[in-house]
Every structure is written in structure tokens, then in C-alpha cells.
Amino acid sequence: MNRPGDLAHHTLSVLVENKAGVLARVADLFARRGYNIVSLAVAPTDDQAFSRITIVVDVESAPLEQIVKQLFKLINIVEIQELSAFDAVERELMIATIEASTDTRTQIVELVNIFEGKILAVSPEAITVSLDGAPSKIDDFEALLRDYGIRDLQRTGRIALPKMDRDVPVLRAVSNS
Amino acid sequence: MTGSTDTDKPLRLNGGQALIKALEMEGVEVVFGYPGGAILPVYDPILDAGLRHVLVRHEQGAGHMAEGYAHATGKPGVCMVTSGPAATNIVTPLADAMLDSVPMVCITGQVALGSIGTDAFQECDTTGITRSVTKHNFLVTRAEDIPRIIREAFHIATTGRPGPVLVDIPKNIVDANNPDAYFDWEWPEELDLPGYHPNVTPSIESIEAAAELIMAAERPVLYVGGGVLKSRGAQALLELVELTDIPVVTTLMARGAFPDSHELCLGMPGMHGNYTAVTAIQRSDLLIAMGSRFDDRVTGKVGAFAPDAKIVHFDIDPAEHGKVRTPDVSVVGDCRISMELLNEELRTAGLPGSNPDRSAWRQQVSGWQEKYPLTYEQSKDGELLKPQYVIERLRDLSPKDTIVASGVGQHQMFASQYWEFNHPYTWLNSGGLGTMGFSIPAAIGAKAGLPDRTVWAIDGDGCFQMTAQELVTASVEKIPVKIALLNNSYLGMVRQWQSLFYEERLSEVHLGYDVPDYVMWAESMGCVAFRVEDVDEVDEVIAKANAINDRPVVVEFRCHATENVYPMVPAGGSNDDLIVDPSQADLLEADRAADRERAEAIEAGAQA
Ligand SMILES: Cc1ncc(C[n+]2csc(CCOP(=O)(O)OP(=O)(O)O)c2C)c(N)n1
Ligand SMILES: [Mg+2]
Numbered sequence: 001m002n003r004p005g006d007l008a009h010h011t012l013s014v015l016v017e018n019k020a021g022v023l024a025r026v027a028d029l030f031a032r033r034g035y036n037i038v039s040l041a042v043a044p045t046d047d048q049a050f051s052r053i054t055i056v057v058d059v060e061s062a063p064l065e066q067i068v069k070q071l072f073k074l075i076n077i078v079e080i081q082e083l084s085a086f087d088a089v090e091r092e093l094m095i096a097t098i099e100a101s102t103d104t105r106t107q108i109v110e111l112v113n114i115f116e117g118k119i120l121a122v123s124p125e126a127i128t129v130s131l132d133g134a135p136s137k138i139d140d141f142e143a144l145l146r147d148y149g150i151r152d153l154q155r156t157g158r159i160a161l162p163k164m165d166r167d168v169p170v171l172r173a174v175s176n177s
Numbered sequence: 178m179t180g181s182t183d184t185d186k187p188l189r190l191n192g193g194q195a196l197i198k199a200l201e202m203e204g205v206e207v208v209f210g211y212p213g214g215a216i217l218p219v220y221d222p223i224l225d226a227g228l229r230h231v232l233v234r235h236e237q238g239a240g241h242m243a244e245g246y247a248h249a250t251g252k253p254g255v256c257m258v259t260s261g262p263a264a265t266n267i268v269t270p271l272a273d274a275m276l277d278s279v280p281m282v283c284i285t286g287q288v289a290l291g292s293i294g295t296d297a298f299q300e301c302d303t304t305g306i307t308r309s310v311t312k313h314n315f316l317v318t319r320a321e322d323i324p325r326i327i328r329e330a331f332h333i334a335t336t337g338r339p340g341p342v343l344v345d346i347p348k349n350i351v352d353a354n355n356p357d358a359y360f361d362w363e364w365p366e367e368l369d370l371p372g373y374h375p376n377v378t379p380s381i382e383s384i385e386a387a388a389e390l391i392m393a394a395e396r397p398v399l400y401v402g403g404g405v406l407k408s409r410g411a412q413a414l415l416e417l418v419e420l421t422d423i424p425v426v427t428t429l430m431a432r433g434a435f436p437d438s439h440e441l442c443l444g445m446p447g448m449h450g451n452y453t454a455v456t457a458i459q460r461s462d463l464l465i466a467m468g469s470r471f472d473d474r475v476t477g478k479v480g481a482f483a484p485d486a487k488i489v490h491f492d493i494d495p496a497e498h499g500k501v502r503t504p505d506v507s508v509v510g511d512c513r514i515s516m517e518l519l520n521e522e523l524r525t526a527g528l529p530g531s532n533p534d535r536s537a538w539r540q541q542v543s544g545w546q547e548k549y550p551l552t553y554e555q556s557k558d559g560e561l562l563k564p565q566y567v568i569e570r571l572r573d574l575s576p577k578d579t580i581v582a583s584g585v586g587q588h589q590m591f592a593s594q595y596w597e598f599n600h601p602y603t604w605l606n607s608g609g610l611g612t613m614g615f616s617i618p619a620a621i622g623a624k625a626g627l628p629d630r631t632v633w634a635i636d637g638d639g640c641f642q643m644t645a646q647e648l649v650t651a652s653v654e655k656i657p658v659k660i661a662l663l664n665n666s667y668l669g670m671v672r673q674w675q676s677l678f679y680e681e682r683l684s685e686v687h688l689g690y691d692v693p694d695y696v697m698w699a700e701s702m703g704c705v706a707f708r709v710e711d712v713d714e715v716d717e718v719i720a721k722a723n724a725i726n727d728r729p730v731v732v733e734f735r736c737h738a739t740e741n742v743y744p745m746v747p748a749g750g751s752n753d754d755l756i757v758d759p760s761q762a763d764l765l766e767a768d769r770a771a772d773r774e775r776a777e778a779i780e781a782g783a784q785a
Contacts, residue, residue, distance in 0.1 A: 016372070017371065017372060020316070021304065021308075021316070024305070024308070025308060028308050028309060032309050063499075065499060066496065066499070066500060069495045069496035069498075070496050072495065072496070073312075073494070073496055074372070075312075075313040075333060075370065075372055075373050076372055077372045078371050078372040079372075173376070173495035173496065173509075174376050174380075174495050174509045
């Protein structure tokens with residue numbers, strides 16, 4: 001299974017007008033052009049007029065350049081940045097309910113502690129945990145939990161901001177102007 | 178403005194009145210439309226408006242009329258229909274305008290805001306349905322937003338790469354009986370489009386790089402597409418060609434962008450392009466794509482398209498650059514402005530004086546023209562007409578600036594091949610979507626915009642049956658278009674594919690000559706109608722039709738049922754495997770054998 005750490009995956013930070021239907025336009029564009037979305041997170045920015053969509057795309061389905069250019073054709077898209085793991089602070093949140101008998105519960109709690117996660121709920125057969133952090137850390141945590149049996153798992157998808165000392169170029173549909 | 182107190186007093190309008198006023202402010206002269214429940218409140222202020230409303234007979238007609246109007250006049254076409262089934266009826270023209278980059282504003286009625294999402298009567302998710310077939314669309318939620326959104330709609334439709342924009346307007350905000358639909362009219366000075374910045378002016382580096390490749394090329398071809406027409410760039414193109422002496426092919430969307438009568442015009446490339454246009458591209462060492470988009474109907478098998486050519490791509494839409502073929506030089510900008518800058522650059526560099534010697538290339542090209550002209554066999558005594566012949570006679574007997582609108586099928590390809598297009602904006606057709614039924618409403622739209630011009634629709638019998646009812650519109654609204662109906666009794670283009678690629682197993686393509694009776698049908702719609710079956714009658718009837726200016730005319734030309742369009746590149750095939758007219762097939766086979774021998778000899782020499 002593809003995971004957000006994949007080399008074919010690129011993170012785009014897309015500033016859009018905060019208007020009804022904008023997310024649908026973006027999703028529709030990906031669907032009709034056959035581009036794959038790995039994850040997508042959206043919320044208003046500090047300025048209520050704009051939202052930021054953090055979208056992890058799979059460039060195996062189409063070249064990143066075409067994806068960016070097609071996105072730019074959407075009238076409500078204002079700015080696009082590509083955030084590489086090197087240039088960006090990336091975070092993701094996962095919550096998961098894991099099978100946990102009295103035998104295995106301590107092992108899971110230990111894992112949660114090592115990863116600095118949280119325990120949200122406990123029952124006789126299961127335990128619900130959460131972890132936030134860099135996507136690769138969450139990948140590792142998820143892989144380790146898998147051995148115990150995952151009942152339910154939800155990840156938020158990645159959000160990202162440029163590192164403060166890095167000058168992340170704003171992508172343009174036209175490179176030479 | 179002088180300080181009269183009258184102008185200071187705010188003008189209080191309801192949304193419906195504001196919509197009409199906004200259209201007037203945008204300079205709209207004609208709206209093609211059809212009323213109904215949700216748009217009803219807007220049809221009341223239309224009675225007092227300073228614009229013409231053309232009542233169509235089907236909403237698809239309104240959309241294609243707006244397209245035809247836009248294409249012929251260069252102004253955005255406007256259509257207006259109600260919600261639900263009317264909105265879905267206009268989806269086809271929107272998709273058509275989207276693929277052919279036609280500037281168009283479509284206004285749809287919508288159920289009242291409070292009813293949206295309740296499956297109300299005649300509710301459909303119009304903005305959802307049309308999202309992928311419009312350049313942009315709007316759902317207006319407040320009456321006071323109408324002026325700004327109409328302005329933005331026209332701005333988006335007509336700038337950058339043009340396209341259709343839809344504005345969906347709920348009934349309550351245009352309702353004269355709703356107090357909340359009233360507001361103080363204000364025409365916005367500024368648009369609120371923070372994400373919309375078309376790339377109009379190209380970078381000077383890209384122009385320099387393009388000029389450099391052009392000056393160095395030995396076998397260049399200008400591959401001209403619809404973008405030249407959209408940018409009003411025909412004059413700049415002519416100058417570019419006179420400066421560089423480079424031969425030109427004009428795609429189906431660009432017929433007329435460069436005069437067919439010019440000695441450097443090679444005509445149309447692509448699936449039914451002529452041998453010279455197709456082969457010149459294949460052998461070129463530089464392809465200058467000017468407002469063209471490497472459509473599959475032009476390239477055939479992409480990997481085998483112009484294999485030795487470097488590419489300079491001019492297009493205002495960045496996404497077209499590298500979508501199909503990676504360019505060596507990419508010039509992102511308006512085609513007219515780009516060509517003007519390029520011409521300046523080339524003049525500075527010493528052109529036309531310092532062009533390289535390309536006489537060998539010119540000779541090769543004119544050799545192909547001589548050897549493989551477009552050709553067909555005239556019908557024998559007693560046979561029905563050849564469609565090519567009908568088009569040649571129409572061409573020669575109609576005014577030079579006649580506008581031709583075509584349907585989709587064999588007749589479209591024959592029209593593009595055999596008409597001589599010497600003026601821009603004289604050819605209207607559905608290139609990208611290939612919409613049967615386009616020609617009659619498009620011709621009506623063009624004639625509504627340019628009433629002094631002769632407008633001929635060249636239509637097929639299949640196409641005619643899709644939108645013929647708009648001839649009622651033409652009669653009643655006194656828009657005297659002329660229809661040349663090439664009745665071959667078949668869905669001819671489909672029959673051709675079945676003949677060539679399905680072992681002549683003809684499946685569901687026969688329409689028959691006699692039902693419907695096209696002459697009676699046309700007469701019943703208020704047209705003058707003729708039927709021509711004999712070669713000897715063709716000229717006389719065309720002359721009669723051209724002399725009628727007060728009513729639409731339909732001439733049914735009974736055509737040969739089994740004529741095929743040649744040349745032809747089978748879908749997905751390489752342009753090198755073009756099939757020519759059967760009368761030229763032996764010649765071409767001999768040529769290809771000689772080419773192979775030469776290539777083998779060179780290969781053997783290289784190995785020795
Ligand atoms: C709306 C629509 N339906 C189907 C087609 C597929 N199609 C392309 S050409 C053609 C036949 C057109 O027949 P006619 O109008 O008689 O023209 P001809 O090819 O005979 O000249 C068909 C069915 C189409 N292009 N558009
Ligand atoms: Mg036919």
C-alpha cells in the first residue's frame with residue numbers, strides 16, 4: 001500500500017478562496033483528469049477569506065507540473081506551494097483502536113509511551129490511542145500496532161507549513177515570467 | 178459627471194432588473210433564450226430592455242446560437258434558460274464551448290435558495306453538473322452580488338483562454354415581489370478575482386529563444402490553431418509568414434486564420450487533412466505550434482508525430498504546454514501579442530533578408546502538393562451528387578466573405594477540405610466535442626450577429642434531424658440563414674468507419690433518403706426549400722438560394738451514399754500511414770517503397 005512517505009508523493013499547499021464549492025472543484029479536477037489524491041486536509045486560514053488545502057498527490061498518475069497547471073486554471077485557487085519534507089514542517093494526527101487483551105495491553109501502552117502518543121480510552125478488549133507527529137513517525141507507529149490487530153484507524157492526512165528559515169518558492173503555471 | 182441630484186440618488190432595483198441592466202452594461206445586444214418557472218422574474222424586465230431576445234425552440238439551440246454569435250463576431254455569446262431540464266439541455270453547448278474555447282455567458286434560473294437541496298420541482302445541481310464543462314460557474318446567493326458576478330463572468334469568459342461561464346440565479350433573488358431582492362444598484366469598479374491572472378504577455382526570453390530556433394530551422398512548419406483566431410491574430414500571422422517564408426497548416430479550428438489562397442498555405446492537417454499538410458508536419462525539423470493543442474485528431478499516434486521536429490509552442494494556457502508533447506521552447510501568452518513581439522524580434526535580427534535558404538524544403542512541399550492534391554471522382558450520368566462537388570459549387574457561387582457553419586460528419590470534413598477560407602471568422606464548427614446538430618443554430622447565431630453577411634450551414638441528414646427545429650426560430654425571428662443539406666441517406670462518417678474497419682458490416686447507420694421529406698419539413702417551418710438530385714441543377718438552385726434574403730432557405734442535395742472522406746489517418750495510427758484517395762494509392766505505394774529502399778541503402782552504407 002502507498003503511504004505518504006512514498007517518493008512518488010508530493011505535498012502541495014494550496015491557498016484557495018474560502019467560497020462554497022471550492023473543495024468540490026479541486027476534487028472534481030483530480031477525478032476527471034485521473035490524478036490520484038493520497039491525502040487531503042482543508043480548513044480556513046487566519047484570514048477568513050481564504051482556506052488552505054494541503055494535498056498529497058501521487059505523481060505516478062500524472063506529472064506534478066501538469067497537476068499544478070491544471071489546478072491553476074481553477075479560478076478560486078490563489079497560490080500553490082510545493083512543500084518537500086526537507087523544506088517543511090509536516091504533521092499528521094492518527095487515532096486508532098487496537099485489540100488489547102490484558103496480556104498485550106502493557107506492551108501497547110509501552111509503545112504509546114515510546115512514541116509519545118496518548119491513550120484516549122480503554123476497555124477490557126481494546127484500547128484507543130492517538131499520535132500526532134511527522135507522517136513517517138505515524139507510519140512506523142501504525143506498522144507496529146498492526147501486529148496487535150487494528151479495529152479502527154483514522155488518519156487526518158498531512159498538513160504542512162514551510163520551515164521558517166526556508167524560502168519555499170510559490171509555484172507558477174508559467175516558469176519564465 | 179455633473180453634480181445633478183438625480184444621479185446621486187441611489188437606483189433601487191430588484192435582482193431581475195439588475196441582471197438585465199448588468200447585461201446592458203456589458204454591451205450585450207442579443208440573448209438567445211427560453212423562459213420557464215425559475216427564470217420567469219427575469220423575463221419581465223426583458224420587455225423593457227434595450228437588447229434583443231431570440232426565442233429558441235430548444236435550449237441546446239440557444240447555447241449553439243450563442244457560440245455561433247461569439248465565433249463570428251468575437252463578442253461573448255449570451256444565453257439564458259430556466260432551471261432543471263433547461264439547464265441540463267444546455268450542458269452540450271457548454272461542453273462544446275469549453276473544448277473549443279468559445280467565450281459565452283450562460284444564465285440559468287434556479288429554484289429559490291430556501292428550496293435548494295430539497296429536490297424541489299425543476300431543481301437540479303446546475304453548478305455541480307456544469308463544473309467540468311465551464312471555465313467557471315457561479316451560484317449567486319444575494320441580489321446585490323448580481324452586478325459584480327455578471328461582470329466577473331464576462332471578464333472570465335472573454336480573457337485568457339476564452340470559455341463558457343455559467344451564472345445560476347435562484348428565483349427568490351430576482352423576484353419583484355420579494356423585498357429582499359431589492360438593493361441600491363452599483364456597477365463594480367473592481368473585480369474580486371484574486372486567483373485569476375491570465376498570462377497575456379510572454380517573457381522576452383521565450384520570444385528570443387523562439388526566434389533563434391525559427392531562424393535556424395531548415396524544414397519549419399507553422400501549425401496554426403484556434404488560438405490565433407481567439408486572439409484576433411490573423412494579421413500578425415500573415416506578417417510572421419511574410420517575414421519568415423514558412424509554410425502554414427491551419428487546423429480544423431483555425432480554417433480562415435490564414436488565407437487558403439496564399440501560396441504558403443498547405444491547408445488542414447490531421448485525420449482528414451490533405452497529404453501535403455500531414456506530410457510536411459511529419460518531415461519538419463521545427464514545428465511552430467501557434468495556438469494549437471496537439472489534439473489527437475491532429476497528431477494521430479503521438480509517439481510517431483513529427484518525429485524529427487523541435488517544438489516551439491505558443492499558447493496562452495500554460496497547461497497546454499507539455500500536456501501532449503514537451504516543447505523545446507514554450508511561449509506562454511496571447512498569440513497575437515506573442516507574434517507581434519516575435520515579428521519585431523525577427524525584424525531586428527534582419528529578417529526577411531537573412532532567412533536561411535529553404536528552397537529544397539519548399540520544392541519538396543510543392544512536389545507533394547502537385548502529386549497528391551485533394552481529389553474525388555465526379556458522379557457519372559444518372560448518379561446522385563458528390564458532396565465535394567456541391568461544396569465546390571457553393572464555394573464558387575457564394576459571396577467571398579460567406580460564413581460557413583458545419584455539422585459533424587463527412588460533410589464537415591468535405592466542407593473544411595473543399596471550401597476556400599480566405600477570411601478569419603468565416604468557418605464555424607464543433608471541433609473538440611464534435612457535436613452533431615451544431616450547424617443550424619450556430620449559423621443562426623452568426624447571422625443574428627452579422628445580418629449583412631451570407632451564412633450557409635453545411636449540414637448532414639443525421640445532424641439536420643438533431644436541431645432542425647431551430648429553423649422555426651430563424652423564420653419567426655427573421656434570421657435568414659441558408660442550409661445546404663447533404664443528404665447521403667446515412668450517418669455517413671460512422672458508415673465510413675464500419676466500411677473500412679468493420680468489414681463493411683453496417684450497423685444502425687442507414688437513415689434513408691425519403692423519410693422525413695426534408696423539403697416539406699423545411700417549408701412547414703417557414704423556409705423556402707429545394708431538392709437537387711442532378712448535377713445540372715446544382716448551380717441554378719444555389720443561385721436561387723443566394724438570391725433569397727427574407728427567409729431561411731433549405732436546399733436538400735441528394736448525395737452519393739457511399740462516398741468516403743480521404744485522405745484518412747485511422748484513429749490512433751501514425752500520420753505516416755495516411756490512406757489517400759484510392760486513385761492515388763498506387764502512386765503512394767510506389768513512393769513509400771522507394772523511400773524504404775533509400776532508407777535501407779543508407780542503413781547498409783552506414784554499416785559497411
Ligand atoms: C451528438 C452526436 N451523436 C453522435 C455522434 C457520432 N457521429 C459522428 S459523425 C456521425 C454521423 C453524422 O451523420 P450526418 O449528419 O448524416 O453526416 P454525414 O457523415 O453523413 O455527412 C455520428 C453519428 C456525434 N458526433 N454527435
Ligand atoms: Mg449523412
